[in-house]
């Protein structure tokens with residue numbers, strides 16, 4: 001099976017300051033494959049600072065990895081030039097958190113949609129362009145007459161976010177990177193945007209990397225999940241398994257803290273724990289907050305395979321087989 | 335006490351004003367028929383329309399609604415912090431027997447933090463970055479208690495920090511040295527410095543991660559118990575409400591369309607909008623089901639006639655398009671504003 005996307009030991013270290021540079025490891029060496037033939041929705045989850053946006057920026061080619069390579073359909077994206085680069089720009093689309101950010105307040109919505117049509121020469125005539133726009137807007141559940149000709153401030157956050165998705169759809173991408181697309185949208189509007197994304201995958205064959213700190217939405221939309229903490233993979237697997245029976249203490253804490261809208265399912269059964277991070281700087285990133293840590297946790301744990309589709313980087317599972325970092329994808333169902 | 339306040343006390347029917355009665359059984363907070371309008375170039379918008387509810391000491395009320403429905407306006411009106419082009423048209427906000435609306439500006443300034451305190455939306459990002467936390471806290475106390483000695487004020491601040499689980503060392507720190515969760519706790523610590531009877535927290539955790547959110551909510555719960563205040567939590571996350579509050583008030587286009595216990599809300603919502611809100615919630619049992627609420631929240635300047643929810647309502651009837659539903663009190667004291675229930679009242 002050909003790979004749509006392949007990450008080989010990709011890591012990112014940011015350096016700040018010229019004289020005495022301060023280094024932040026935003027992403028530890030990370031490998032991942034996504035097949036070309038089975039479009040899927042993969043969630044990258046984690047709290048703020050865990051490296052999610054860094055990963056998105058790397059995938060889009062906006063920043064360069066410190067180590068490793070990102071291969072898109074057989075080509076290292078850092079080597080793409082000219083027509084190939086334009087092709088990549090069309091096939092890999094992004095939707096970001098703030099639905100306002102990408103809108104120029106002085107242009108109507110049409111502008112946002114016609115620019116990519118012109119740039120990528122997607123239509124031969126004005127009417128063809130208009131048809132494409134109408135089709136894309138309808139696909140995300142908007143009535144063209146409700147939004148065409150309007151300025152961004154005349155639309156709700158949910159409408160703006162759906163226009164972003166429509167814009168992505170217009171370009172018929174193969175891969176969509178959605179970085180916290182519903183975090184700033186009212187809960188009542190989230191459902192329809194998430195459904196739109198799910199339909200993109202199901203009906204239009206688009207693979208989606210859904211980045212979020214919200215495990216409830218991840219549970220509903222994704223097939224598989226990778227949980228990051230401080231740039232390292234804590235747990236990976238089938239979304240159903242990971243969320244209903246998390247194995248890593250960090251994932252357990254996250255799931256225990258979800259405010260489910262369910263009176264029978266109370267949050268916070270486990271007390272929140274902290275300890276001195278004595279000598280564990282290079283160990284498990286969760287050491288300082290883990291009630292179950294032992295001395296071995298002062299070195300980073302490998303990934304252990306717990307189920308066919310579940311693996312955790314935690315010594316509690318040291319009796320299980322080790323998953324090599326470059327085989328992480330084998331624990332992710334499509 | 336000045337005569338306006340005395341007058342207001344005479345007028346209000348709240349039983350809480352009597353010294354002989356056990357206060358805990360009566361509302362500490364009674365909001366009655368509150369109305370706020372904003373005057374814009376495009377016309378007059380009623381942002382709060384006949385809003386009434388009450389709350390006992392130790393109770394937690396959640397106010398939910400889409401953005402723009404008037405939640406922050408309600409909080410600001412209760413604090414008498416509505417600024418031009420807005421105006422409180424009418425209504426009462428009775429805290430512990432006194433109607434805040436009747437207080438002089440100076441008395442109202444005193445009442446803030448002492449009787450009622452407000453942790454605004456985004457407060458943690460509006461702490462002054464160049465002033466130490468301690469100085470910001472001392473300022474707040476000084477404004478209310480000019481006669482308290484330096485060491486009393488200091489003790490008060492440190493105690494307040496301790497009750498939100500922050501170390502005393504935070505007193506000497508600057509905001510940028512603190513994490514988001516710690517900054518939000520500082521805001522809570524400021525809010526409870528003078529042990530108010532009512533605390534309003536406007537979306538206190540929407541910018542925080544789930545674990546930090548849970549810690550902040552646990553902190554609010556703890557300080558509420560310590561000072562036996564009534565707490566109002568504003569937000570749009572029904573999950574948070576399920577985990578935290580006792581009562582829920584649902585706001586739509588400036589009106590409270592339903593007020594009931596959290597159990598009633600989750601097991602038997604009455605108003606069609608509440609029903610839709612409950613149905614669109616993702617939980618563990620409905621994976622992959624996406625049920626949004628069709629249509630959009632209306633603009634306050636162009637409210638649909640009759641019931642403002644009628645264009646989006648599944649149960650809409652003819653009367654809903656022409657006649658505004660009145661507030662109906664159902665069995666058990668829950669309140670619904672919908673024509674389906676006006677007959678039952």
Ligand SMILES: Nc1ncnc2c1ncn2[C@@H]1O[C@H](COP(=O)(O)OP(=O)(O)O)[C@@H](O)[C@H]1O
Pocket residue numbers: 014015016024025026046047048049050051052053054055
């Ligand atoms: N441009 C940058 N320069 C320096 N550090 C950065 C930069 N962008 C992100 N970081 C750091 O990298 C880490 C991961 O950040 P980010 O990828 O934004 O995480 P997330 O999206 O999960 O919140 C954080 O510690 C952050 O402070």
Ligand SMILES: Nc1ncnc2c1ncn2[C@@H]1O[C@H](COP(=O)(O)OP(=O)(O)O)[C@@H](O)[C@H]1O
Pocket residue numbers: 372373374379381399400401402403404405406407408418419420634
């Ligand atoms: N200063 C103002 N001038 C005019 N309209 C305002 C002003 N502040 C708020 N509004 C309007 O009042 C309504 C309620 O706003 P708000 O109370 O902030 O809602 P919420 O907190 O529920 O998001 C909105 O429609 C908003 O446009």
Ligand code: SF4
Pocket residue numbers: 605606607641642643644645647648649650651654659671672673674
């Ligand atoms: S009054 Fe009518 S339109 Fe409004 S919520 Fe009730 S049934 Fe629906």
Ligand SMILES: [Mg+2]
Pocket residue numbers: 052053054
């Ligand atoms: Mg991010």
Ligand SMILES: [Mg+2]
Pocket residue numbers: 405406407455
């Ligand atoms: Mg608000």
